[in-house]
Amino acid sequence: MAYQIIDGKKVSAELKDEIAEIVNDRIEKGQKKPHLAAVLVGNDGASETYVNHKVKACAQVGFESTLIRLPEDTSENEILSAVNQLNNDSDIDGFIVQLPLPKHINEQKIIEAIAPEKDVDGFHPINLGKMVVGLPAFISATPFGIVELLKKYNIETQGKNVVVLGRSNIVGTPLSILLSRKSDFGNATVTICHSRTQNIGEITSKADILIAALGRPEFVTANMVKEGAVVIDVGTTRVKSDKTKSGWKLKGDVLFDEVAPKCSYITPVPGGVGPMTIVSLLKNTLIAASGKK
Amino acid sequence: MAYQIIDGKKVSAELKDEIAEIVNDRIEKGQKKPHLAAVLVGNDGASETYVNHKVKACAQVGFESTLIRLPEDTSENEILSAVNQLNNDSDIDGFIVQLPLPKHINEQKIIEAIAPEKDVDGFHPINLGKMVVGLPAFISATPFGIVELLKKYNIETQGKNVVVLGRSNIVGTPLSILLSRKSDFGNATVTICHSRTQNIGEITSKADILIAALGRPEFVTANMVKEGAVVIDVGTTRVKSDKTKSGWKLKGDVLFDEVAPKCSYITPVPGGVGPMTIVSLLKNTLIAASGKK
Numbered sequence: 286m287a288y289q290i291i292d293g294k295k296v297s298a299e300l301k302d303e304i305a306e307i308v309n310d311r312i313e314k315g316q317k318k319p320h321l322a323a324v325l326v327g328n329d330g331a332s333e334t335y336v337n338h339k340v341k342a343c344a345q346v347g348f349e350s351t352l353i354r355l356p357e358d359t360s361e362n363e364i365l366s367a368v369n370q371l372n373n374d375s376d377i378d379g380f381i382v383q384l385p386l387p388k389h390i391n392e393q394k395i396i397e398a399i400a401p402e403k404d405v406d407g408f409h410p411i412n413l414g415k416m417v418v419g420l421p422a423f424i425s426a427t428p429f430g431i432v433e434l435l436k437k438y439n440i441e442t443q444g445k446n447v448v449v450l451g452r453s454n455i456v457g458t459p460l461s462i463l464l465s466r467k468s469d470f471g472n473a474t475v476t477i478c479h480s481r482t483q484n485i486g487e488i489t490s491k492a493d494i495l496i497a498a499l500g501r502p503e504f505v506t507a508n509m510v511k512e513g514a515v516v517i518d519v520g521t522t523r524v525k526s527d528k529t530k531s532g533w534k535l536k537g538d539v540l541f542d543e544v545a546p547k548c549s550y551i552t553p554v555p556g557g558v559g560p561m562t563i564v565s566l567l568k569n570t571l572i573a574a575s576g577k578k
Numbered sequence: 579m580a581y582q583i584i585d586g587k588k589v590s591a592e593l594k595d596e597i598a599e600i601v602n603d604r605i606e607k608g609q610k611k612p613h614l615a616a617v618l619v620g621n622d623g624a625s626e627t628y629v630n631h632k633v634k635a636c637a638q639v640g641f642e643s644t645l646i647r648l649p650e651d652t653s654e655n656e657i658l659s660a661v662n663q664l665n666n667d668s669d670i671d672g673f674i675v676q677l678p679l680p681k682h683i684n685e686q687k688i689i690e691a692i693a694p695e696k697d698v699d700g701f702h703p704i705n706l707g708k709m710v711v712g713l714p715a716f717i718s719a720t721p722f723g724i725v726e727l728l729k730k731y732n733i734e735t736q737g738k739n740v741v742v743l744g745r746s747n748i749v750g751t752p753l754s755i756l757l758s759r760k761s762d763f764g765n766a767t768v769t770i771c772h773s774r775t776q777n778i779g780e781i782t783s784k785a786d787i788l789i790a791a792l793g794r795p796e797f798v799t800a801n802m803v804k805e806g807a808v809v810i811d812v813g814t815t816r817v818k819s820d821k822t823k824s825g826w827k828l829k830g831d832v833l834f835d836e837v838a839p840k841c842s843y844i845t846p847v848p849g850g851v852g853p854m855t856i857v858s859l860l861k862n863t864l865i866a867a868s869g870k871k
């Protein structure tokens with residue numbers, strides 16, 4: 286069967302163009318540029334890369350951005366005070382605290398200190414809770430990005446069997462809620478699977494849409510997938526490789542070469558869900574800015 | 579097959595006894611009685627009955643209770659001010675605003691005005707969101723009561739296929755989250771079905787535990803249920819009857835006589851889930867009081 290690649294790189298570029306246009310309109314109307322701030326604590330290499338990408342993406346769409354760097358040994362109180370300052374800074378529309386934080390910091394305490402209306406990562410429990418009851422809320426980047434991909438490719442979710450593999454707080458769980466809610470991009474019959482699930486292959490092979498967010502490289506094999514299914518691969522595990530210059534390769538949760546021929550649509554790794562997460566953050570920041578005009 | 583009735587009336591009586599003992603212990607230690615308040619706006623008959631049951635249950639377990647009655651035409655601001663007063667009254671451990679509220683009131687606004695640490699109904703988005711990420715939170719009465727029933731009857735949820743029928747904000751959705759989380763009474767593989775679900779009978783007939791919370795009388799028939807399943811019936815629809823003195827009869831979502839012989843365990847209506855909801859509210863109030871000692 287001929288399958289179609291869901292091209293997250295292309296969609297995210299299109300969405301960035303759309304955002305850039307809206308920013309231009311704002312500026313022409315004399316409104317301020319949306320302003321995203323990021324707090325980066327310590328020197329974790331991956332975190333540094335992510336934050337740099339976010340800062341760069343802001344520039345691409347015409348947002349202002351502020352990066353607040355704090356040393357590894359910053360105390361919890363000092364981080365709370367930085368958060369508080371951002372909460373009260375009317376020029377900042379939204380901000381994120383890049384996770385993970387150093388071990389001596391209570392992450393949840395920091396997350397809950399962020400003003401919910403500036404919580405563009407959508408990690409504050411009040412944003413999660415509002416999503417649960419179908420109220421307007423900031424949706425975290427990966428679930429939001431996946432919904433955008435499904436929309437862009439006109440993939441119907443209503444009445445479809447969706448199986449989500451993985452119950453993480455930032456992907457699997459919110460996504461399963463989002464897709465089962467009464468909404469244009471919801472109304473699916475959602476099953477959420479995890480490490481304790483039995484007969485997982487039997488469950489996945491009933492899925493019209495299968496979303497793999499386990500972080501287990503090449504876990505999903507062809508025999509687990511229904512003919513004609515839509516497969517969304519959220520996995521990005523770095524594995525050693527002698528075929529790349531860096532010596533590393535990103536692997537998804539899906540054994541792509543084997544699974545793709547059975548699919549109607551499938552996301553590659555990299556270039557599928559990954560590029561969508563930053564654009565989701567930008568969209569949330571735009572929403573935050575629009576709320577204040 | 580011989581099925582076992584899950585006797586919510588008996589379990590709730592046992593739990594009330596346990597709560598009463600804890601209250602006695604508190605009093606012996608010189609601690610205050612837990613104190614639950616309820617706000618009742620207007621004269622809705624059903625609401626009046628529910629609130630009276632709650633007040634009565636408080637007395638049974640040795641709680642103090644306060645009923646605040648407000649007339650039907652109370653303004654939103656007046657209700658908000660009553661909520662605010664309860665938030666700031668250190669003698670009140672927890673309180674509820676009985677729903678539904680009159681049409682001129684924005685219910686969600688009232689719910690979000692309740693201090694989360696006194697929100698013993700568990701309706702505040704922050705309590706829902708904390709539950710989503712597995713943090714301690716007040717769980718709303720019906721899901722909490724169902725989990726208690728499963729525990730009391732030693733019904734294993736780990737690795738089991740659970741199907742929840744209905745995605746309401748106060749039953750189906752929170753219950754589906756709760757049972758799929760990593761916890762002693764979770765770790766199930768949960769599918770949530772609703773009005774848009776297709777082939778619903780095919781899905782329900784795979785369920786080890788089937789929870790019906792649709793509010794559609796006798797929707798679940800024998801052909802939808804797996805041999806040996808556990809069936810929890812949350813439905814309580816009042817239908818006309820010429821066989822009762824009141825002229826009304828409560829009907830569950832499950833066609834009991836036909837379904838029961840296929841089950842290992844089943845809840846009756848009435849006397850199953852219903853009696854558990856008030857005891858859940860008492861438990862939440864006890865938790866709220868214990869937090870302050």
